Amino acid sequence: MSYRLPFVPLNTEVFPESYAAARARWLALLSGLPDAGHRAFPCAGAGPEGEPLFTDSVWIGPPQADRVIVLLGGTHGIEGYAGSAIQIDHLQMLAAGDIALPARTALLAVHALTPWGYAWRRRCDADGIDLNRNFVDFSEPLPVNDGYRELREALFLDDPEQRRKWLADFERRHGRIALEKAVSAGQYHDPKGPFYGGGRLSHGRQVIERLFDIHALPERDLSVIDLHTGLGAYGYGEIICDHEPGSAGTAEAVRLYGDSVTLPLLGTSSSVPKSGLLDYAWHKIMNAQSCYVTLEFGSYSTDRLFEVLLRDHQLWGEPAPIDVRGRHSAAMLRHFCPADRAWREMVLFRARQVIAQALAGWQADE
Template identity: 50%
Template structure:
C-alpha cells in the first residue's frame, strides 16, 4: 500500500519554467549560475579539459539553506554528461522556486545542488567523461581486482563493428541464448577492460569522484540525514520519472525509500525496474556514507526504447574511435540522434519532467522533515 503523504498542490507548469531547458552546456551553466545570486554558497570545481570553444569547464555546487541544517536534499545532474542538459533544467526549476518562495523548506532543512557532475560530457554530447569513464560505473574499490564482464568481452567486437548486419546478428543471437536481462547486463552492466568502449568504469577514480569526496568532507554530509536524487534520462517510458532504488533488499535505505516514495519505487534487484543490476554505481558511494533515515534514488526520465538507447550510445563510441574531437563533430547525425534520445525537445516531455521532479522533490523533503505519514 502507498504511504499517505500530506496533500500539497503542484501548480500547472508555468511557461517561464520551460526557459530552463537550454540548448547546450554553456547556456545551461549560465542559466544555473544566474539563479545562484551573489551571496549564495556557490563553489566552482574546474576539470582539466576544455569545451568545444576551448572554454574552461567546471562542475558547480550550491548550498541553499542554513549551514547547520540537519537534513539535506542532494540533487545531482550530469552524471552522464549529455543527460545533464535536462538535469540542469530541473535543478534550475527547483532553485528558481526556492528563490521565489514557491518551494519552501522545513526548519532544519537545506538543499545541495551538484550541477553537471560531468561537464565535459555535457559540452561534447557524450555520456562518458574526458577520460572515457562512465561515472555511474566508476564507484568500485580500485585497490582490488577489477570486475569481470564476460558478456561484454563476448560482444565487444560486434558492438563496435561498422557492419550493421554483423552487429545485429551477433546481438540477436546472444539475446536469444542468454535472455534479455543478461543481454542488457553484458552491454551496460559495466566493463573495465576497454577505455574506448561503452559503459567503461575506468581503471582509477574519476575527477568527479574526487570532487564528491571533497564535497562530502566540506559539508560533513555523513553526519546529516540525506535524500539524494540523481537525475537521469533515456531509459523507460516516455516522459515518466521512474524512482529507481538500488539499496539492497532488507536494508534501512530501502525501507526509507519505500516510506517516502511508496509503491512508485522500482528495483533492478527484483526485476521491477526498467534498469538492470550494474557494477560501480554512484548509488553505492552514497549508500556507504549515509546515516540512518537516509536514501539514494535515481530519478530516470524515459524517452525512447532501450534498443534505441543502445544504438545511439554504440554509434557515438564508433564515431569517436574514427573521428577527431572537433566542434564540427557536434553537428554530425550521430550526435544529433544521441542528443535527441537523451534530451527531447518537445514541450510535452519537458512539462512531464518538470511536474514529476517537483512531485518527487516534495516527497523527499516531506520524508526528511518527518511529514510522511504511514497508515
C-alpha cells in the same frame, strides 16, 4: 502521505541549449538566493568553443542542517540537459518564494558532474570514463564482464544490421537481462567502449568525495535524487533504488516515495544491476534515515539507446570528420533530451512531484 506541489506554470524554456548556457543561467540564479554557498570545481579540458569546464555546487539553507536533500545533475554528461532544467526550475521557485525548505533542512544542488561530456554531448568524460561505473575499489581486482568480452567485436561492427543479428543471437542464448548486463553493467578493460568504469578516480568522483568532507554529509540525514534520462517509458520518471532489498535505505525510499519505487536487484526496474554505481559511495556514508534514488526519465527504446551509444563510441574511438560527429551529437541529444514540449513538461512536473514527496516526508517528522 500528503505533499504539496508548487502551483507554478511549467516553463520548458528552462531547458538549456548548451552546457555553457546552462551554467551561466544556473549561476545567475544564485544571486537571488540569500546565503547560497557556491563552490566551483574546475575540470580539465575545454568545451567545443574553448569554454572552461566546471562542476558547481550550491548549499542553500542552514549550515548546521540536520537533513539535506541532494540534487545531482549531469552524472552522465549529456543527461545534464534535463538535470540543469530541473535544478533551474527549483532554484527559480526557491528564489521567488514559491517553495520553501522545511526547518533544519538544506538543499545541496550539484551541477554537471561530468562537464566535459555535457559540453560535448557525450555520456562519458574525456577519457571515456562513465562516472556511474567509476565507484569501485581500484586497489582490488576490478569486476569482469564476460558478456561484454563476448560481444565486443559485435558492438563495433560497421554494419548495424549484422550487429543487431549478433545481439539477437546472444539474447536468444542467454536472455534479455543477460544482454543488457553484458552491454551496460560496466566494464573495466576497454576505454573505447561504452560503460567503461575507468582505471582511476574520475573528476566527478573526486568532486563527490570532497563534498562529503566539505559538508560533513556522513553526519546528516540525506535524501539524494540523481537525475538521469534515456532509459524507460517515454517521459516517465522512474524512481530506481539500488539499496539492498530489505535494507533501511529501501525502507526509507518507500516511505518517501511509496509503491512507485523500483529495485533492480528484485527485477522490478527498467534498469539491471550494475557495477561501480555512484549510489554505492553514498550508501556507505548513509544512516538509517537516509536514501539514494535515481530519478530516470525515459525517452526511446533500450535497443535505440544501445544503437546511439555504440555509434557515439565508434565515432570517438577512431578519427572521424567533425561534421559526422556533429550530426551524431544531435542524435544523442534527441535521445537523452527530446525537444518535444510534452516530454519536457512531463520531466518538470514529475521532478517537482518527487522532490515535493521527499520534503513532505521530512515535514511529517517535525
